[in-house]
Amino acid sequence: MTSFDVVVVGGGHAGIEATHAAWKLGVKTAMLTMDINAIGRMSCNPAVGGVAKGQIVRDIDALGGLMGLLTDKAGIQFRMLNMSKGPAVWGPRAQCDMKYYSEVAREAITSLPGLAVIQGELAAFERMADGRLELTLLNGERYVTRALVITSGTFLASKMFTGLETSIGGRVGEPSADKLSESLAANGIALRRLKTGTPSRLDPDTIDFDECDVQHGDAHPWPMSDRHHNPVRNDCVCWITRTNIKTHDILRSGFKDSPMFSGRIHGKGPRYCPSIEDKINRFGDRDGHQLFLEPEQADIGRVYINGFSSSLPADIQLAAIHTIPGLTRAKVLQIGYAVEYDSVDATQLYPTFECKKVPGLYFAGQVCGTSGYEEAAGQGLLAGINAALKVKNEPPFILGRSDSYLGVMADDLSNILLDEPYRMFTSRAEYRLFLRSDNAETRLKERAHAIGMISDKDYADWKYRQGLMDAAKTRLAEESATPDQANAILAAGGQALSTERTRWINVLRRPGINPEELFKAALPDLPLSRRDQWFLYAEEIYAGFFDRQAREIEDQKKMESVKLPADFDYMQVGAVSIESRQRLNAHKPLTLGQASRIPGVRPADITVLAHWLENKGPLT
Numbered sequence: 274m275t276s277f278d279v280v281v282v283g284g285g286h287a288g289i290e291a292t293h294a295a296w297k298l299g300v301k302t303a304m305l306t307m308d309i310n311a312i313g314r315m316s317c318n319p320a321v322g323g324v325a326k327g328q329i330v331r332d333i334d335a336l337g338g339l340m341g342l343l344t345d346k347a348g349i350q351f352r353m354l355n356m357s358k359g360p361a362v363w364g365p366r367a368q369c370d371m372k373y374y375s376e377v378a379r380e381a382i383t384s385l386p387g388l389a390v391i392q393g394e395l396a397a398f399e400r401m402a403d404g405r406l407e408l409t410l411l412n413g414e415r416y417v418t419r420a421l422v423i424t425s426g427t428f429l430a431s432k433m434f435t436g437l438e439t440s441i442g443g444r445v446g447e448p449s450a451d452k453l454s455e456s457l458a459a460n461g462i463a464l465r466r467l468k469t470g471t472p473s474r475l476d477p478d479t480i481d482f483d484e485c486d487v488q489h490g491d492a493h494p495w496p497m498s499d500r501h502h503n504p505v506r507n508d509c510v511c512w513i514t515r516t517n518i519k520t521h522d523i524l525r526s527g528f529k530d531s532p533m534f535s536g537r538i539h540g541k542g543p544r545y546c547p548s549i550e551d552k553i554n555r556f557g558d559r560d561g562h563q564l565f566l567e568p569e570q571a572d573i574g575r576v577y578i579n580g581f582s583s584s585l586p587a588d589i590q591l592a593a594i595h596t597i598p599g600l601t602r603a604k605v606l607q608i609g610y611a612v613e614y615d616s617v618d619a620t621q622l623y624p625t626f627e628c629k630k631v632p633g634l635y636f637a638g639q640v641c642g643t644s645g646y647e648e649a650a651g652q653g654l655l656a657g658i659n660a661a662l663k664v665k666n667e668p669p670f671i672l673g674r675s676d677s678y679l680g681v682m683a684d685d686l687s688n689i690l691l692d693e694p695y696r697m698f699t700s701r702a703e704y705r706l707f708l709r710s711d712n713a714e715t716r717l718k719e720r721a722h723a724i725g726m727i728s729d730k731d732y733a734d735w736k737y738r739q740g741l742m743d744a745a746k747t748r749l750a751e752e753s754a755t756p757d758q759a760n761a762i763l764a765a766g767g768q769a770l771s772t773e774r775t776r777w778i779n780v781l782r783r784p785g786i787n788p789e790e791l792f793k794a795a796l797p798d799l800p801l802s803r804r805d806q807w808f809l810y811a812e813e814i815y816a817g818f819f820d821r822q823a824r825e826i827e828d829q830k831k832m833e834s835v836k837l838p839a840d841f842d843y844m845q846v847g848a849v850s851i852e853s854r855q856r857l858n859a860h861k862p863l864t865l866g867q868a869s870r871i872p873g874v875r876p877a878d879i880t881v882l883a884h885w886l887e888n889k890g891p892l893t
Contacts, residue, residue, distance in 0.1 A: 275389075276417045277303045278664045279657070280408060282395050282453075283424035284312035286646045287638030287653030289378055290338050291422045294657030296388050297337065298725050300664045303389035303416070304382060305408075307428075307448065313343070313378025315371040315646070316427075316444045317471045319569045319577055322497065324354050324364030325678060325697040326647040328710050331365065332677045333647075333654055334498045335713035337726035339381055340650045341498030347374035349509040349571045351494035359784075360811040361706045362699045365495050368509060370571045391416075395423075396452035398460070398634075406633055411452060420660035422626075422635040423453075424653055427469060429615035429640060430454040434532040435608055436586030443612055454615045461630050463618045467642060467694055468538055470548050470582040470611040473590055474575040476604040477568070484599040485512035485566060499714060499804065500731060512566040512599065516581075519596045520561075521553050527589030528554070538584070538613050548582045548611065549593075564597065575606050584611030616642045619686040620860065625659035625669045626652060626683070629839075629861055635660050641686055644694040651679045652686075658726065670724060671863065673833050675704045675826040676716055688860065688870050704822055706815050711808040714738075742805050745796055749778040749809075754795065762791050782813045832866035832879075835886065839863065846885050853878040 279295040281288050284306035295302040306312060321344040322330050334341035348367035355362045383390055394411040398421060401407050408416045428443035428450045441449045458464055490507040531550055532538045547555070552562055565579035578600075583590050587608045594600050619641040621629055626641070628634040637656035638649035658670045672680030681702045686695060699705050708716070718735050721727040727735075754762075759771040759780050766786035777795045781788065788810035792801055801809075843849065843857040853874045862868040865886070869879045 274407070274415045274417050277301050277389070278418065279303070279420045279422065279660045280305055280416060280418040281422045281424060281657065283426060283638070284309070284382070285424060285426045285638060285649060286313070286340065287424035287426070287649040287656070289313055289382060290333065290340065290650045290653035291424055291637055291657030291660070292382060292388065293339050293385070294654050294726065295422070295661040296385050298658065298661035298665070300661045301387070303391055305391045305393060305395055307392070307394050307450075309379070309383070309390060309392050311375070311447065312382055313375040315369065315374055317469075318579060319371040319567060320366060320368050321646060322364060322366035324362060325699045325701070326645060327354070327365035327497075328678045328699075328708060328713070329647040329651045329682070329697060330497050331710045331713040332679045332717060333651055334500065335717040336654060336721045337731075338650065338654045339378070340647070342501055343374060343378050343381065344369060344497045345501035345505050346377045348497075349506050349568070350490040350511065351496070351505055351507050352491050353495050359814070360711060360807060361709050361815070363710055365497055365710055367497060368511060368567060371569045372574075373570070394450060394452075397456040400631060404633065419664050420633045420635065422637060422653075422656050422660050423640060424636070424638040424649070425450055425453060426639045426649070427612045427614040429457070429464070431612055431614040433610045433612050434538055434584045435610045436527070436530045436532070436584070436589070439532070439537070443614060445607065445610070457617070462628065463621060464615045465618055465642075466613055467616045468611055468613045469639070469644060469694065470584055470609065472578040472581040472583060472609045473594065473605045474569070474577060474607040475600070476606050477573040477576050479602050479604040480566065480576060481599045481601070482512055485514045488513055488565070495804070506571070509568055509571060511568070514564050514566065514597055514599045515561040516549070516564065516597060517561050520593045523589060523593040523596060524550055524553050524585065527585040530586050530589070532584050532611065538611060548584060549580070550583055550585055566599070581609070583609040616640050618642070618690065620688065620690050622687050623861075623863055624671050624683040624687045624867065626656035627659060627663070633663065639694075642691050642695055643686070644696050648682060648695065648697055651682060655679060655683060658724065662724070669863075673830065673866070674702070675707060675829055677713070678702060678708055681708075684867065684870060688867065689872065704826060706818055706822060707826070709811055711804055711811055715808070738802065738805060741799055741801055742809060745792070745799055745801055745809060746778075748796060749781060750776060752777055752795065754780055758794055762786050762794065765790065778813070781810060782816070784814050829866055832869060833864045835865035835883065837862055837864060837868065846882055848881045848885065849878045850875060
């Protein structure tokens with residue numbers, strides 16, 4: 274049998290990042306996918322990023338992942354969301370050519386030297402006496418691997434629903450992975466049913482776009498990746514329209530045949546990305562809901578109705594669509610449908626995404642109960658890194674909640690028992706002032722280089738940028754602006770004007786100014802990137818908040834530095850409450866910090882545990 278160090282099951286966004294990360298860390302890697310042509314396929318929204326999700330993509334890029342680079346190559350419209358608010362909640366977003374995204378993703382994977390890409394379906398796995406995992410494919414082929422990363426998305430025992438019609442599969446035209454779901458259950462892994470959905474796709478030649486509002490990309494687009502050095506494409510537009518009372522009445526008429534309301538779908542869908550029928554049911558007082566018409570390709574091809582996900586009968590969906598401004602004569606190319614699938618209870622995983630019950634088995638992506646390409650890619654990156662590090666007998670790579678949105682997500686998933694798909698929001702991050710899209714490299718580049726995810730050249734480029742920023746800060750603190758120079762910047766930002774010379778750093782600290790104009794006037798000779806200029810601005814305007822949160826972060830990091838053995842029996846710590854001991858034994862946290870965030874574990878018990886470990890326990 275052919276043997277690998279790491280085998281990744283699945284070629285979606287999680288599978289791509291897991292495969293690339295394991296390969297990049299120098300272990301013998303294979304991707305196993307049911308269809309090589311489906312690698313990187315965007316099965317739903319043809320976009321990457323957004324508020325919080327864009328920060329995840331920036332985290333992935335700083336750690337040497339692929340999603341930002343792929344997006345910059347396949348993007349057709351770029352926007353920075355939330356720019357009316359502070360930089361901490363800005364969210365880069367790109368509309369993509371979904372066909373081209375899949376092409377560049379497939380090329381990125383299949384061109385990796387030494388990587389094996391196997392087309393087939395995993396039917397079962399079994400742990401061998403030597404600790405390796407034996408894999409059996411549906412066609413009878415067998416492989417052996419030291420680590421297995423399952424990124425099966427929505428394909429485990431999956432069913433699709435449109436009204437009273439039900440079919441088997443995790444995406445139109447693609448099968449369900451039933452045998453793998455059975456094998457997971459046989460290995461003692463708890464599964465649960467979740468639901469997602471997708472809207473109808475329309476023929477653009479039958480849409481009256483002049484009845485909709487046009488949404489352009491930014492005049493000066495922000496690329497997702499700092500490693501993409503060519504201009505991004507930004508010439509495509511989206512359109513905005515709305516549902517109305519007549520739309521809602523038609524949708525309600527189909528509720529009796531809705532698989533969601535009739536109980537035929539048992540899995541719970543994402544609360545913050547609901548189907549249109551769920552919106553109408555939950556928010557019955559609304560007279561309309563905003564919809565975005567988004568091109569799926571640069572030549573438009575098909576139009577995606579963002580905000581109109583549905584599993585109602587086809588005739589109901591079509592009738593409702595025809596009540597919407599701009600869509601009264603729209604032709605449906607693909608009707609909307611819901612997908613119900615098996616997912617893993619992620620509290621069975623460590624923050625490394627390794628399964629506690631089956632060493633060497635990792636999960637990542639929607640199979641872990643998340644929704645969204647970005648969350649999936651981030652999990653895949655961390656799972657692939659940790660699978661490779663385990664094979665190499667190196668320490669695991671764990672990000673804290675103050676390090677990145679990826680750290681927040683990993684901690685949430687491994688500690689919180691979810692009853693609905695998880696979606697990232699800036700509100701989930703208690704240290705979001707530190708976790709901005711502009712400072713991902715500052716937070717993560719050093720750690721990525723230390724484990725081998727960032728090349729020496731990329732690291733040298735980053736150190737050069739750091740040197741420029743340090744020089745800029747020094748000069749801004751030393752050099753001053755005339756009243757005319759300062760006022761040109763302040764007036765544009767609506768700030769009080771200056772009557773005397775002032776240090777440039779004081780001008781930079783004024784909220785609402787445009788730092789790009791400031792650096793053009795103050796330091797025209799320094800080749801600072803646009804992102805680095807905004808980073809320096811954000812650092813100054815948030816400086817007053819940093820000191821307080823920095824102390825909180827330092828306390829958290831101290832707790833994260835206290836390692837806990839995976840096989841430690843907490844029942845021996847008699848001074849800790851029995852409830853906390855039971856929960857600690859069930860979760861098996863890797864650090865004292867993780868232990869403190871397990872629901873039901875009391876803060877007083879963490880204090881007692883810390884003292885017990887200091888005096889008697891197995892500190893490492």
